[in-house]
Amino acid sequence: MLMNLQTATPRITGFSVATKTQVPNNGPTIYAFGQCIETITQIGCKDCLNAQYNNMQSCLPNSDGRAFANGCFLRYSTTSFFPHNQILDVTRFSKQAVTSKKGIIIGGVVAGGSLALILIALFSMIRRRKSPKMISIPRGDIPGASKLKGPVAFSYNVLKTATKNFSEENKIGEGGFGVVYKGTLWNGKVVAIKKLASPYSNKVDEEFESEVKLISHVHHRNLVRLLGCCSKGHDRILVYEYMKNNSLDKFLYGDKKYSLNWKQRYEVILGIARGLAYLHEEFHVRIIHRDIKTNNILLDDDLQPRIADFGLARLIPEDKTHLNTKFAGTLGYTSPEYAIHGQLSEKVDVYSYGIVVLEIISGQKCNKLETDGDVAGEYLLQKAWNLYERGMHLELVDNALDPQDYDADEVKKIIEIGLLCTQPSAETRPMMSEIMVMLKKKGLLENMRPTMPIFIETN
Missing domain, CATH: 3.30.200.20 (Phosphorylase Kinase; domain 1)
Known part of the structure; x- marks a missing residue:
């Protein structure tokens, strides 16, 4: 199957293929995925995947293996890790894959139908691993560019x-x-x-x-x-x-303040959720940004959000629920378990997202309230919670928004989503995919009530 992926992936538009195969005699189902960056050449993709195929043999006989370079990614597993509607039958590429003595041996083992033989045959090639090759990328009209694996x-x-x-x-x-x-x-x-x-x-x-x-x-x-x-x-x-509209904070409390209507703010809220869901749950590895805040959200020509600055991003192994790591982020947006204990999980981004949602609705910074009458020392999260407890959600809404332009129940629901994201316990915060469902669902949230957040002094 991995041999077929090497041949199929460079030939598929988008350089991305997911497949599966059932081991005969009621054996397990094996899932596999191959991908190259879109800027790579077809030959470069093939060479990169071939190198990773050889590198991956050190993973055997484990039931899950992966290998990646700057230009490609290859993974197999006995557990499904992609949507089934994306599966492609790659067996038709098997003839092209069997182009060497090694390929013929593997092809014969696959035909024999024994998973044990497959693992033994692949494992025997560990010592013959090849070093990853440099990938030549077409440069077109970009001056001063040279060869590099990936970008x-x-x-x-x-x-x-x-x-x-x-x-x-x-x-x-x-x-x-x-x-x-x-x-x-x-x-x-x-x-x-x-x-x-x-x-x-x-x-x-x-x-x-x-x-x-x-x-x-x-x-x-x-x-x-x-x-x-x-x-x-x-x-x-x-x-x-380049994003000519710059960052979201300019539209909320900067030189472009008051220029976003409710529909545009809702699209920004939904778009950020969509991007984070991709990083957390849809990309082939789990990515945590660690510094989600309004000035790390850029707006494109259509005022659609683009999450920026992955300099703080880290990969989290799938068998770890959290990592203890040195703090890196922005106080006011950072969850208590990360700021205090250094515990890092995707729920750190969920917390930050909740703060950004409250900022988008209120047009105010998380650590500074400027509206007359605010309680001394009260921060945005505290204000949002206090209003929620009194059933006065809409008092949080930016005065720049016309009440005729938004549905009151929808705004209440999104405020509650923001508070759900800032729950004191990471386990009780929703996943980003769940948040997207809530955002798109009509009506108020049912059977989901936030509890009081932990308020961290940010001065």
């Missing part, structure tokens, strides 16, 4: 020229992980160029490599896409697609 490798001079020597006038953002510049390539394409901070730290190399590997495989309409990268000396630079 485009830009030359430093190209990015320096695009940003006018990383000038202050081209600076469009700054955060803990670096400075972002607007850049214009020689062909007129506008990009966002992030120059990572702390260039002399060894950790930057790890963060840079991790981010490049991760983001080059992530493609979703609600996630900012990584176009390429650059490494020169101590400089580590990432190149993203």
Whole structure:
């Protein structure tokens, strides 16, 4: 099956194939998945998958194995890990797959129908593993680009020229992980160029490599896409697609305040949920962003949200419920179990999402209330909870919104969803896929009542 995937994946539009096979004589069902990045060539995809196929043999005889490089991903398991409506029969590619003595041996074992023989035959090839090959990617009209496994490798001079020597006038953002510049390539394409901070730290190399590997495989309409990268000396630079509307916080309490109506805010709430559900539950590995907040949500030309800045993203093994890790995030958006105990799970993002939902509805920052009459020291989450307890949800709604433009019950429901996301116990917070169902469902929530959140002082 893995041999067939190597042959089938490069030939399928989108370079993504899911398949399964039943081992004869009532044996287990084996599920497998192959994927290459869309920017790779067909030959590059095939070479990359072949290298990962060889690497994966060290996984045998375990019932779950995976291997990935910057350009491709390959996995098998006796447990289903993808929707069944995405399955493709790849047996028709078997003739093309049997192109070597090794292929003929494996093909014969598959025909024999014995899972034990399959595992033994594959396991015997562990010592003949090959090193991953460099993948040649077509560069088209991108100047200064070179070979790289995955995203485009830009030359430093190209990015320096695009940003006018990383000038202050081209600076469009700054955060803990670096400075972002607007850049214009020689062909007129506008990009966002992030120059990572702390260039002399060894950790930057790890963060840079991790981010490049991760983001080059992530493609979703609600996630900012990584176009390429650059490494020169101590400089580590990432190149993203450019969002001219900038970040969500500008629309809520910045220079573009009052410009989002209710329909647009609802679409942003739903789009962020869609992007996080993809990262947590739909991508072939579970990804936790760790720093979801309004200035990490960019808006595209249609004001659709794009989750940005995966510099803090981490992969969580499927057999772990949480990891203890050094804190990295923004107080006010960060869940108590992560801020206090360093316990990291996807529910950390769910908590942050709940805070962002309350900000979108209220038009106020999570750690600063500016409306007259607010209780001294009261933060947005406290205010939302106190209003909810008194049945006065709608008092939280941004005064800039016309009450005629939104349904009161819908707004109440979404406020309650925000509070459900900020439950004190991570286990009681919903998954992002469940949140999407709630958002799309008509009427108020049934049999789901939030409990009082834990309020953390952020000053």
